[in-house]
Amino acid sequence: MNFASDNTAGIAPGIMDAIVRANQGFALGYGNDALTRSVESRIGEVFECDAAVFLVPTGTTANALSLAQVTPPWGGVLCHAQAHIMTSECGAPEFFGGGLKLIGLSGEDCKLTPDTVERAIARYSGHVPHQVNAAALSITQATEAGTTYRVEEIAALSDVAHAHGLAVHMDGARFGNALARMNVTAAEATWKAGVDVLSFGATKGGAMAAEAVVVFDRKRAAHMAERRKRSGHLFSKHRFLAAQFEGYLNDGYWLALARHANAMADRLSEGLRSCGVSIVWPVEANIVFALLPQTLDAKLKSAGAAYYVRPNTQAGDDVKIGPDQMLVRLVTSFATVDAEVDRFVALVRAG
Amino acid sequence: MNFASDNTAGIAPGIMDAIVRANQGFALGYGNDALTRSVESRIGEVFECDAAVFLVPTGTTANALSLAQVTPPWGGVLCHAQAHIMTSECGAPEFFGGGLKLIGLSGEDCKLTPDTVERAIARYSGHVPHQVNAAALSITQATEAGTTYRVEEIAALSDVAHAHGLAVHMDGARFGNALARMNVTAAEATWKAGVDVLSFGATKGGAMAAEAVVVFDRKRAAHMAERRKRSGHLFSKHRFLAAQFEGYLNDGYWLALARHANAMADRLSEGLRSCGVSIVWPVEANIVFALLPQTLDAKLKSAGAAYYVRPNTQAGDDVKIGPDQMLVRLVTSFATVDAEVDRFVALVRAG
């Protein structure tokens, strides 16, 4: 019953196999090997685009490199106030970006609306050189609340951003989970809807530690190689980063893994709802936020359940937590199984 | 009728005299001259404290150096959302501070309350190393709205900050204007109320370009000299920075200049109120925010009035600007004269 995070799961078998497979003979280091070339090209195929691809080990890195690339040190990045880049990366975007400024905006379900972004751009434009001007928009797909943006929502946000010269970044740490819910292609969900740079996550989806910065227009990727190296993220035995993506993307494996995780979240949220538990945000990926009675906490944990209770101070403005309630985040993954979900629900039902 | 800013005024005569006086003979560079030593010591006397003093030319610099000194790159600075460091310094604190994060809080009259700060500290504490933790509190005195903190308000804020290990910085670009309104000493208004580092401004008060970073506990000033040098702010002919403070502080000149500016703001706000104009925030320093009919704008400007209209998008949440109104910021200075104030009021009255 481990719902603490999708990163408490290990490596999905198909990805581990790819790592083992890659461990044959010698290969040039630093990304100059055949497997890396092949995987970079494969990612381009997945997105139907001659994109520039940079593999790195963590999502924080993918986000920070992406944002530093499209935002000058004197620029601002518009994002949701609850975005991972804002709350959970210890200032990595600011560090990589030479002191750029993240500007947190509010929005229901952890999502931004074109209106909010439009107003923020109006607020953070002009008054140069005194005011930091908005230079990029960053959205998370799926969001930190487990909700997703529809293609048309992404397009509408991108339109606003582009109309004012902002670049559009997508934090896709759970891009697979989001895409598996959508009836569109990876291309339609990203650059065709206006996304300029994607942090394409594989770690939460089942890899060991592998993310790709995907710059859809190669011209925007100049000197990203230096940024990656200089931040310590160019692997010498790079083939093993590539291998993870090879396994992840092989024959739709990534979407199969994501569909499973999503199905587990559905099963969990439906089970909890059937016990009368309030589910806070729409379950559109692999995350369930539920309001559970505080009294259950000890019981669930002693039964072996793992999850995080979100402190009231960090719950966001659109959640009302009752005095005897706790806001619990439950995350499923490729490794979650029916039986554990059902056991958790049964424990809640028993009260 | 120049009310655009207190920095549209020139150099106050007593300060210009001091500059001319300092221009005699040779003096060691980089602050190793007798006048600098004397002025550093004089500032200590003004604050009744053996403080470490660093002269710099701009307020942005004083703030950025101060904040970088008391906040690590992975730390956060709590400040009002309308604070100058947040809105008008192009990310200088982030630059000097290696990518630190400013955290904007709301509060009426551009002031923070202990409750707000307490909640923000709760929000930005813990979850290390993922979350940027609050490391400093910065308050502006007088505020960007022209209001001031009372000594007991400063003490209450400092108590909250110190209880959680935060340092307290005061942006005193208009410290003289604030102090001139208070019936307390400079010491009581700062370190005795818990302020750890002060940006002590002279420029807006009448100097050419001179501010002092005042670190009340010398032990907190380690390596500030390197920070100042490295950011290009150690003047070679340092005596002329010192001379400005000599003139400014001589025989209470700074408070006399501030009292005049404040009196002009009072005269202006009272005159406008007598015309039925709504004054937005309490006039407690040398700044008046007034809601004027938009129709007056052209007339006032053609008559030679200078002021800034604050865009609706940047007015802050606690101001309601009517559809035919404009929010105007009017700043007085040592150089403002009765006649110009009266002329401006008469123009408004005439409608």
Place this chain on the structure above:
Amino acid sequence: MNFASDNTAGIAPGIMDAIVRANQGFALGYGNDALTRSVESRIGEVFECDAAVFLVPTGTTANALSLAQVTPPWGGVLCHAQAHIMTSECGAPEFFGGGLKLIGLSGEDCKLTPDTVERAIARYSGHVPHQVNAAALSITQATEAGTTYRVEEIAALSDVAHAHGLAVHMDGARFGNALARMNVTAAEATWKAGVDVLSFGATKGGAMAAEAVVVFDRKRAAHMAERRKRSGHLFSKHRFLAAQFEGYLNDGYWLALARHANAMADRLSEGLRSCGVSIVWPVEANIVFALLPQTLDAKLKSAGAAYYVRPNTQAGDDVKIGPDQMLVRLVTSFATVDAEVDRFVALVRAG
């Protein structure tokens, strides 16, 4: 015949096994798992010291984090002009260190002497705040030339550094190779000889991507966790970094791997010498620098040999490359086999 680098080899079997073994069930992320705790403790045992340990994926990161930790932005790091941090990390130490300065010194065999360091400290001390002052000494073990420092040499360098308040960093990307040549313990080769912080490499030794920053005095490790996170190097599935070190350190595996690599270098250098080839620097680890006839280049490469030719411009001052010669770097690893070494030598012998 792949002698391009020790990072062209894959993952040593004992390490791959440990990765596979770690892929069981769920584990808390971000280093809060049992395996990480155990491995951190194990590293402490290896060094007979209650050290603070931070696992990261690359050597560049380990170096940059280490140097940023012990050097302020206005400080300098003394190192050999040919050090990896100086020539091959794209400015990572400068980036992580907020603009610190690397100061390259010369020295035979890619090694520094106490005299050189003493003179450099004299040169880069004082004149504050104008001059960047030396704050740390960084030495590489084994060096970029494949030579090693003896324990007494390290101690003599550390003594000079410590006498002037400098911290001592060791870039141990090939620490195993060096230690395997020395008749001392890991503790004697590091902190007992005065090393304060070690970049303890496993990648070149046989891991996939794993290095440890070892801070021997825990008090010097404050906020390293934030530095690591903020630079994107805190793995969510951290157990797989730990697993690599588990396998590496298990039952002396790391030294066995290193001894093999070293033996292959000996075999190679002896073989080449027996053909009359000049070996440039003493072969004290797993690197051989040889002066080969340029005419051999095409032949060796068409036979499948891989190695790097060092450009004359980067050869260093103490190497004389004849007009028909090329300076070749040949690196062996755990994966090098006798037959390939012998084949290479035979090709050279055949001329």
Place this chain on the structure above:
Amino acid sequence: MNFASDNTAGIAPGIMDAIVRANQGFALGYGNDALTRSVESRIGEVFECDAAVFLVPTGTTANALSLAQVTPPWGGVLCHAQAHIMTSECGAPEFFGGGLKLIGLSGEDCKLTPDTVERAIARYSGHVPHQVNAAALSITQATEAGTTYRVEEIAALSDVAHAHGLAVHMDGARFGNALARMNVTAAEATWKAGVDVLSFGATKGGAMAAEAVVVFDRKRAAHMAERRKRSGHLFSKHRFLAAQFEGYLNDGYWLALARHANAMADRLSEGLRSCGVSIVWPVEANIVFALLPQTLDAKLKSAGAAYYVRPNTQAGDDVKIGPDQMLVRLVTSFATVDAEVDRFVALVRAG
């Protein structure tokens, strides 16, 4: 007898007059005033070029802003090992430039030659993304040794730099002193000889604190305004920076001041030579390096002479200081007078 530095002099009368003159009435802040516009335009005239001009208070700032503008954080700046940016700015270029690397080269008389630069470019090119690549060349005019580059020397250096894509920066803290020695125009001495960005100093020449970053091709000046603001160097009462340049440039005043300082250096060096004192470098500006008997030090100082003795460790490789000698730097300025020079020489002559 103050020869400690040209910054121990005060403000030249014509510049002080301009400051006083500018102190009339109100003026818009932050460079939006008429005097600033006029002076920016005047500087363009002096250089016969529609340059982008940014006034700042210190030479360190002018250099650091210039270098950050033309060098990416992963780039290198070639400069003389004795250059001010290398030895005396506490890492300001590294700070402003996000961790760029200064690469110190040797050269007689503190000057670089095309050969040296060509070799350095060869050394610091390629091997991307591992190696910091040379991105700019910075030369000092007049040099730190008091020597000057001829126009054809500058052109030759620029040709080499440009041929490899490097930008050319000139640190002109003593540009006036150099130009006054040359029979060419300001344009010929800078952009016509290939200089892309000039730190045009006035402070050492007689101003209080005023330097101009002159970007000869406006297209290279994008976002310099934000850089200046963000580093705290945009003066609110900007007219007083402008006034200093107005006075400095008015009617050739700057060259007259420089010629005087140069003449004093000539008188001093000739006087010393006539006493048998060895002058180390050609006296081509306003700096004299002399080898004096150590025994004279106490006598000269007790007579009131001020100068710096350069420590042996920092003298550079091309100077041989005898065991009883000291290397003394003597700097003259607009404020130096014949009598003081003669008195100093007489003291030396008396022995």
